[in-house]
Structure formats: C-alpha cells, structure tokens
Amino acid sequence: MVSEECLRLIHKKIAKGTLSEDEISLIVNEISDDKFSETELTAFFVSLATNGLTEEEMIAFTKALRESGNILRFEKHPVITKHSIGGIPGNEVSLIIVPIIAAAGLTIPKTATHAITSPCGTLDVAEIFCPVELSPEETKRVVEKTNGCIVSGKSVGLAPAIDKMLDAVSSLRIDPKQLMVASIIAKTAALDVDYLLMDIPTGKKAKAAHISEAERLATVFTAVGQSINLKVECAITPGDKPVGSRLGVSLEAASLLRTLKNEEWGEKANKSTSLAGIMLELTGKCEPGAGKELATKIITSGKALKKLNEIVEAQGGSLDVDLSPGDSKFDVCAPVSGVVYGFDNQALTSIARVAGAPKDKQAGIELWVRRGDKVEKGQKLYTIYSSSEARLDKAIELAQRHDAILMERPILKLVTPRRLDTESSL
Amino acid sequence: MVSEECLRLIHKKIAKGTLSEDEISLIVNEISDDKFSETELTAFFVSLATNGLTEEEMIAFTKALRESGNILRFEKHPVITKHSIGGIPGNEVSLIIVPIIAAAGLTIPKTATHAITSPCGTLDVAEIFCPVELSPEETKRVVEKTNGCIVSGKSVGLAPAIDKMLDAVSSLRIDPKQLMVASIIAKTAALDVDYLLMDIPTGKKAKAAHISEAERLATVFTAVGQSINLKVECAITPGDKPVGSRLGVSLEAASLLRTLKNEEWGEKANKSTSLAGIMLELTGKCEPGAGKELATKIITSGKALKKLNEIVEAQGGSLDVDLSPGDSKFDVCAPVSGVVYGFDNQALTSIARVAGAPKDKQAGIELWVRRGDKVEKGQKLYTIYSSSEARLDKAIELAQRHDAILMERPILKLVTPRRLDTESSL
Numbered sequence: 020m021v022s023e024e025c026l027r028l029i030h031k032k033i034a035k036g037t038l039s040e041d042e043i044s045l046i047v048n049e050i051s052d053d054k055f056s057e058t059e060l061t062a063f064f065v066s067l068a069t070n071g072l073t074e075e076e077m078i079a080f081t082k083a084l085r086e087s088g089n090i091l092r093f094e095k096h097p098v099i100t101k102h103s104i105g106g107i108p109g110n111e112v113s114l115i116i117v118p119i120i121a122a123a124g125l126t127i128p129k130t131a132t133h134a135i136t137s138p139c140g141t142l143d144v145a146e147i148f149c150p151v152e153l154s155p156e157e158t159k160r161v162v163e164k165t166n167g168c169i170v171s172g173k174s175v176g177l178a179p180a181i182d183k184m185l186d187a188v189s190s191l192r193i194d195p196k197q198l199m200v201a202s203i204i205a206k207t208a209a210l211d212v213d214y215l216l217m218d219i220p221t222g223k224k225a226k227a228a229h230i231s232e233a234e235r236l237a238t239v240f241t242a243v244g245q246s247i248n249l250k251v252e253c254a255i256t257p258g259d260k261p262v263g264s265r266l267g268v269s270l271e272a273a274s275l276l277r278t279l280k281n282e283e284w285g286e287k288a289n290k291s292t293s294l295a296g297i298m299l300e301l302t303g304k305c306e307p308g309a310g311k312e313l314a315t316k317i318i319t320s321g322k323a324l325k326k327l328n329e330i331v332e333a334q335g336g337s338l339d340v341d342l343s344p345g346d347s348k349f350d351v352c353a354p355v356s357g358v359v360y361g362f363d364n365q366a367l368t369s370i371a372r373v374a375g376a377p378k379d380k381q382a383g384i385e386l387w388v389r390r391g392d393k394v395e396k397g398q399k400l401y402t403i404y405s406s407s408e409a410r411l412d413k414a415i416e417l418a419q420r421h422d423a424i425l426m427e428r429p430i431l432k433l434v435t436p437r438r439l440d441t442e443s444s445l
Numbered sequence: 446m447v448s449e450e451c452l453r454l455i456h457k458k459i460a461k462g463t464l465s466e467d468e469i470s471l472i473v474n475e476i477s478d479d480k481f482s483e484t485e486l487t488a489f490f491v492s493l494a495t496n497g498l499t500e501e502e503m504i505a506f507t508k509a510l511r512e513s514g515n516i517l518r519f520e521k522h523p524v525i526t527k528h529s530i531g532g533i534p535g536n537e538v539s540l541i542i543v544p545i546i547a548a549a550g551l552t553i554p555k556t557a558t559h560a561i562t563s564p565c566g567t568l569d570v571a572e573i574f575c576p577v578e579l580s581p582e583e584t585k586r587v588v589e590k591t592n593g594c595i596v597s598g599k600s601v602g603l604a605p606a607i608d609k610m611l612d613a614v615s616s617l618r619i620d621p622k623q624l625m626v627a628s629i630i631a632k633t634a635a636l637d638v639d640y641l642l643m644d645i646p647t648g649k650k651a652k653a654a655h656i657s658e659a660e661r662l663a664t665v666f667t668a669v670g671q672s673i674n675l676k677v678e679c680a681i682t683p684g685d686k687p688v689g690s691r692l693g694v695s696l697e698a699a700s701l702l703r704t705l706k707n708e709e710w711g712e713k714a715n716k717s718t719s720l721a722g723i724m725l726e727l728t729g730k731c732e733p734g735a736g737k738e739l740a741t742k743i744i745t746s747g748k749a750l751k752k753l754n755e756i757v758e759a760q761g762g763s764l765d766v767d768l769s770p771g772d773s774k775f776d777v778c779a780p781v782s783g784v785v786y787g788f789d790n791q792a793l794t795s796i797a798r799v800a801g802a803p804k805d806k807q808a809g810i811e812l813w814v815r816r817g818d819k820v821e822k823g824q825k826l827y828t829i830y831s832s833s834e835a836r837l838d839k840a841i842e843l844a845q846r847h848d849a850i851l852m853e854r855p856i857l858k859l860v861t862p863r864r865l866d867t868e869s870s871l
Contacts, residue, residue: 221857230857237860253860257853290855297859359817390853391785391817427683427816429716431647431656433723434663434679 121167149336220258267383547593575762646684693809
C-alpha cells in the first residue's frame with residue numbers, strides 16, 4: 020500500500036493539480052518498491068491519461084523513471100539507438116539497422132518489447148534466433164564484444180516503474196502518449212545513449228494520425244531528451260500501409276535474412292538504410308547526405324550479415340533456424356476487379372493475430388499486391404499462414420468480414436434522403 | 446442603397462442575430478433589385494461567412510433565393526439533375542451523364558458555371574461545342590425537344606441574388622459552404638427538379654477534407670432539399686486525385702467524345718456510369734443495383750453519343766470541332782526513381798491555369814502515370830500544353846517548384862534537435 024503522502028499526491032493529480040519534481044520522485048520510488056496496489060496504479064494512470072502532464076512534470080517523471088532502475092555505462096562512445104512509437108505491421112527494421120550501425124563501429128544497445136498490438140515485435144523476431152532475456156551484466160558483455168545487442172528492456176531492468184504501471188492497466192488498452200515518451204526516453208537514457216533516432220509512423224489509423232500530430236510528438240521527444248542531455252532526432256515516416264509485404268515472425272525473419280544476404284531489396288531494406296543513414300550522419304560517421312549509401316554498402320558488402328551473426332552468437336543463439344511459415348494456409352482473392360488503393364493496417368493486424376501471430380512463429384500474412392496494382396476478380400491478394408487449422412479458419416472468417424486491401428472505386432458512400440425520412444428528423 | 450430596415454438586418458447578422466423568414470426575404474429582394482452596394486453586399490456576405498446560418502435561416506434563404514429569379518416548368522416528369530460541389534480537376538462528368546439520362550427518357554436540365562478554381566468547368570467544355578448562354582425560353586425549348594441541356598445558370602436567370610453576392614466578393618476567394626448549399630438547391634428547385642444527385646468529392650485538399658465533413662454536408666443538402674420538396678441524394682466520391690488523366694478544355698472534350706464513341710473507357714466513364722446508374726435507379730428506370738449496367742449500355746450502344754449530338758445541335762452547335770491541344774508543350778519527368786503515391790490537385794490546377802486553362806481551350810495537362818506506377822528517374826510523368834509559348838514557360842517554372850505528382854518515400858520529414866536549439870526554446 021502507498022504511503023499517506025503518496026495517496027495525497029494521487030488525489031492531487033486526480034483533482035488536476037500539478038506535481039513537483041520531489042513529489043513525482045516519491046511516486047516513482049513507491050511504484051518501483053512495489054508499494055502501489057493495482058487499484059492505486061490504475062487510479063494514478065487514469066489521472067495521468069485524463070489530466071496529462073505539464074512539460075516540467077514530464078521531464079521530472081522521465082528523470083525519476085530512469086533513476087528507478089538499472090543504469091548501464093559503456094566505454095565506447097558515441098552510443099546511439101533507435102526506437103519506433105510502434106503500431107505499424109511489418110515495421111521490424113531494427114534487426115537490419117542494429118547490425119549496420121554496429122558494423123560501422125558505433126555502439127548500439129537496442130532494447131525492445133514483444134508485440135503488444137502489431138502482428139510481430141522486434142523482440143519476437145530476435146528471439147527466433149537467440150535468447151533475448153539478458154541480465155544487465157550479460158547485455159553489457161554482448162555490447163562490449165560486438166558493439167550491439169537486441170534484448171528485452173524489462174530483463175535489463177530499465178525504468179521498471181513504467182512497466183509495472185503498464186502491466187497493471189494492460190487490459191484497458193489505453194496508451195497515453197506522454198507515458199510513451201517518458202518510458203522511451205527514460206529507458207534509452209538508462210542505456211548511456213548519446214543519440215536517439217525516433218521513427219514516428221504517421222497515417223489515418225496510426226498512433227500519430229496527422230503529420231501535425233507527429234510533429235508535435237517529435238517536439239516533445241526532442242525537448243524531454245534535451246532535458247537529460249540526450250540528442251533526439253525524429254523521422255516522420257508513412258504509416259498508412261504495412262512496411263514491406265510480409266507480416267509475422269518467421270516471414271519477417273526470413274525477409275530480414277534475405278535482405279542481409281543481398282538476395283532481395285524491398286521496402287524494409289529501403290526504410291532501414293534511410294534510417295541507418297541518418298544515424299551514420301548524426302554521429303559524424305559520414306558526410307551529410309552520404310548516410311544511405313554507406314548503410315546500403317554495409318549490407319551489400321556482407322558486413323551487416325556478419326555482424327548480426329556475431330551479435331546473435333554472443334547472445335547464445337544462431338541464424339541457422341527453420342523459418343518456413345505454417346502449413347495451414349489460405350489465399351484471399353480479390354472480390355472485384357479494380358486497382359489497389361490502400362491497406363487497412365488494423366484489419367491486417369487482426370487477421371495475422373487471429374491466425375496466431377506473434378506467439379505462433381509460423382503465423383502471418385504475405386501480401387501479393389501493392390498500391391496501384393491492377394487486379395482481376397479472383398486474383399490472389401494475400402496469403403494467411405498458421406500452424407493451426409482452427410486458428411486459420413477464424414482468420415479466414417475475419418478476412419471475409421473486413422477488407423484488408425482496399426480497392427479504388429468511383430463512389431465511397433451514398434447518403435440518401437430515404438434514410439433521413441425514416442431515421443432522423445434533423 | 447439598401448433600405449433603413451435592410452441595413453438594420455445587416456447589423457443584426459453582424460451582431461450574431463438570427464433572421465426571420467420575412468427578414469431574409471426582404472434582404473434577398475433588395476439584393477435582386479440591385480439595392481445593395483458592393484460594400485453592403487460584402488458586409489452581409491462576411492457576416493454570413495463568420496456567423497453562419499441556422500437551419501431555419503438556410504431554408505428561408507434558399508426559398509427566397511429561388512423566388513428571386515426565373516422559375517422554369519417542364520411538362521415531362523420526373524425531372525432529375527446532378528451537381529458537384531466542385532474543386533476537383535478533371536471532374537467534368539456532366540457531359541457524359543446528361544446524354545445518358547436524356548437518352549433514357551428522363552428530363553435533365555443541367556445548368557453549370559465556368560471554372561472558378563479548377564482547370565476546366567462543365568460550361569467551359571460545353572461551349573467548345575455550342576452556345577451555352579441561353580435565355581429561359583430557349584432553354585425550355587431545347588429541353589422539351591431533347592430531354593436535356595447544358596446551359597449557364599446565370600443566363601437562365603436562376604436565383605440571381607446569389608450570383609450578385611458572389612460576384613461582389615469574388616476577389617476574397619471565400620466560399621462559405623452554407624451559401625454553396627443554398628445556391629445549388631435554389632437554382633435546382635427553380636428548374637422544376639424532382640431529384641438531385643449531389644457529387645461530394647472528399648480528400649485532403651478538397652472542399653470536404655474528411656468523410657465526416659462530407660457526410661455533414663450531405664445531411665445539410667438533403668435537409669434543405671427536403672424543405673422544398675426536392676429529393677436530394679449525395680454520392681461521396683474520392684477527391685484526392687484528378688478524375689481521369691486529362692485536364693483542360695480540349696483534352697477533356699476529346700476524352701469525352703472518345704468515351705461516348707466507345708473508343709476508350711477511363712476513370713471518367715467509370716465515375717459517370719456509377720453516378721448515372723444511381724439516377725436511373727432513383728427514378729425507377731431500373732431495378733436497384735442495375736443502374737450502372739444500364740448506363741454503360743446506353744453509352745456502348747451509341748445512344749448517349751446520338752443524344753449529346755441532338756442536344757448540342759438544338760443549342761445551335763456541333764460536335765465536329767477541332768479538339769487538338771496546344772502546339773507549345775513540355776514533358777515533366779520524374780526527378781527520382783520510385784513509386785507514384787498520389788497527386789497534388791492544387792499544384793496540377795495551378796500549373797494548368799498558368800498554362801492558360803480554361804480560357805485557352807488548348808491549354809491543359811495530360812497525365813502519363815497513375816497511383817502505384819513504378820517510374821524510373823527521367824521518365825515522363827505528365828505533359829503541359831498551351832497555345833502560348835510564354836504561358837507555357839511560366840507553367841514549366843511552376844511545375845519545377847511544386848511536385849504535382851508525389852512519390853513514395855521511406856521518410857516524410859526529419860525533425861532535428863539542432864533546429865530546436867537555435868530556433869525555439871519551447
């Protein structure tokens with residue numbers, strides 16, 4: 020149970036009050052020390068989600084979060100990492116970026132999470148190759164040996180207070196943007212990072228729906244980072260369709276290896292080298308404008324593949340694993356002829372998750388069309404994979420109820436007077 | 446000069462007051478009788494644009510507008526017509542729809558305007574074939590002979606008060622949606638119309654930016670129509686790219702004829718038959734769901750072409766005219782390789798207008814790519830035509846400053862901390 024003083028502070032936030040640095044520090048300490056019950060965590064979380072935080076409160080919160088957990092120190096600087104605000108299917112580019120940056124001689128400790136809402140998170144892909152639940156000491160050893168790592172932020176014990184709060188309210192499926200910023204910046208700062216590149220996907224159903232919202236979020240990330248000497252750069256990226264054409268653990272892992280083996284060059288490779296290029300420029304590894312070319316060369320020369328192999332082996336795994344998708348599969352075909360207009364990311368995510376992703380590593384979706392493709396009625400649009408016939412059936416049912424791939428059409432919606440007559444009187 | 450009473454009503458609206466039916470009627474009458482000076486018209490217009498109109502005021506305004514001008518009566522009912530809220534390049538589908546509907550035996554008096562903001566209006570295309578400034582008597586004669594017409598609403602003298610107000614403030618380039626609704630409904634009702642199909646294009650830079658805005662607008666159109674026994678149906682259509690691939694008078698007219706001659710079947714034909722299909726279903730000319738097929742058949746059988754020829758001849762013109770685009774032309778090529786993501790309608794419109802459209806009938810743009818096309822650097826994206834080398838040069842300059850065709854890219858925008866350091870302190 021929380022202290023009387025802390026309870027008073029929860030009441031203060033519920034009553035729309037502003038908390039001082041000391042008050043926030045007290046709350047974060049009591050959360051870290053497991054003094055908060057689930058009810059108390061929820062009450063504090065909802066008061067934050069409803070009443071928000073001032074900029075000073077956010078900075079204090081971020082500092083207190085960072086100091087609530089382990090802080091790692093690395094000898095070789097600059098230390099750089101990247102993060103995404105998440106929510107976009109297929110956006111697993113960290114496993115391409117980490118080996119590029121590490122191969123370029125920079126230190127890149129990458130912590131990640133399992134997928135919360137998307138079909139597959141960075142950690143889901145990583146753990147098909149190697150253990151990801153490393154202790155702080157193990158993490159330090161891997162990074163000092165290979166320049167990089169891909170591990171669970173939770174197991175390293177970074178800013179545990181935020182994870183306790185998020186775990187307590189996970190059933191609510193509320194993700195306040197201010198907590199997301201505080202969590203990402205606090206965990207990154209706890210890893211001794213000098214530079215952070217944020218990927219902010221933007222689009223209708225993305226977390227940042229409009230570019231103005233993405234810009235506002237970028238300013239907050241930058242300002243909070245600045246308050247603790249972390250240089251944050253934000254790349255606003257397209258979030259209105261999946262990144263690449265494969266969703267799900269095995270499918271994305273296979274795609275990743277094909278890219279690093281220089282056997283295919285898709286959208287994910289394009290995005291990864293753009294982001295890695297910014298990171299190389301930011302740290303002075305190359306002239307401004309030359310980053311993407313350098314990042315590309317690190318892949319095509321085979322150095323990135325070699326580096327990923329080193330990292331995976333240092334974490335105790337191997338790249339030599341079976342990456343075939345599930346035997347149960349179904350082709351979803353075009354219900355009408357027409358031109359592909361766009362993708363419903365939420366529908367694709369739901370279908371992939373019902374098929375079993377990310378727990379079922381063999382579950383996922385492979386897209387056969389891209390925006391602008393002309394398709395005939397009955398033509399294959401995408402394939403759903405699963406390792407369970409029963410889950411596949413449920414995914415097919417969902418796919419038949421929701422159009423995951425949108426076709427161009429001359430009329431979007433018809434508003435008729437008959438409906439007005441009968442249903443409403445205005 | 447307006448009467449003392451009317452001046453008091455202008456003051457009342459500026460002070461956010463609500464006007465009664467009689468008060469609105471007095472204002473509209475004094476505008477029609479040219480009592481309003483330009484200053485007084487502007488003051489009233491701005492007070493409407495700022496303070497809006499209640500639903501009762503809008504209905505009273507629409508009724509007063511209709512009664513302020515000529516009212517035509519037709520013997521053959523049902524009378525049906527269509528209108529668009531405008532603003533989308535290439536959206537000239539009326540010259541395909543009018544002959545389809547007239548050929549199906551329905552009465553369709555179509556009034557239109559010259560382009561205000563787009564590269565080409567319905568009236569601009571129509572007058573390349575025939576006179577469009579018809580008197581009320583001439584209009585009635587043409588419709589009774591052929592079932593249809595395409596004429597200037599201004600010359601028929603429909604709701605002149607609205608045109609006087611819009612002319613007075615045209616330099617302001619403000620287009621309040623409530624005046625647009627009142628104007629369209631009043632003019633349509635003055636043509637003895639039973640059914641109106643509204644086309645509401647929706648997209649980022651369109652007049653209705655979001656589908657929710659389009660729906661709100663549709664509800665207002667429907668409600669105001671209902672108040673004067675006009676059944677309004679609204680089709681919400683895509684407005685985030687041009688309709689079809691040709692913009693400008695000659696180019697659009699040539700495309701129209703090729704469609705009616707069954708020599709090409711593009712996006713404009715697809716949209717026209719969808720809209721005409723709704724109109725055929727609405728008036729009971731066919732079963733629900735069978736409209737598009739019937740509309741298509743009226744084109745492919747040659748009946749629509751024959752009907753357009755009849756209408757154009759009845760208005761004193763001919764379809765046999767030179768429709769070649771200007772001799773001065775320039776190919777705009779892709780600055781980078783990539784995939785076509787979308788179109789900037791405002792940039793396309795500006796380029797076409799600077800090239801001379803719509804006054805220069807031979808000016809315009811022909812697009813060579815569509816969304817999703819993969820293009821190589823240097824590949825032809827679109828051609829600008831003009832009949833003047835000097836205007837073409839200005840259009841080229843504009844095309845080089847603004848990307849009218851947008852390419853997919855992995856990063857939309859980069860937000861950097863350096864800018865924050867130097868330019869803002871948050």
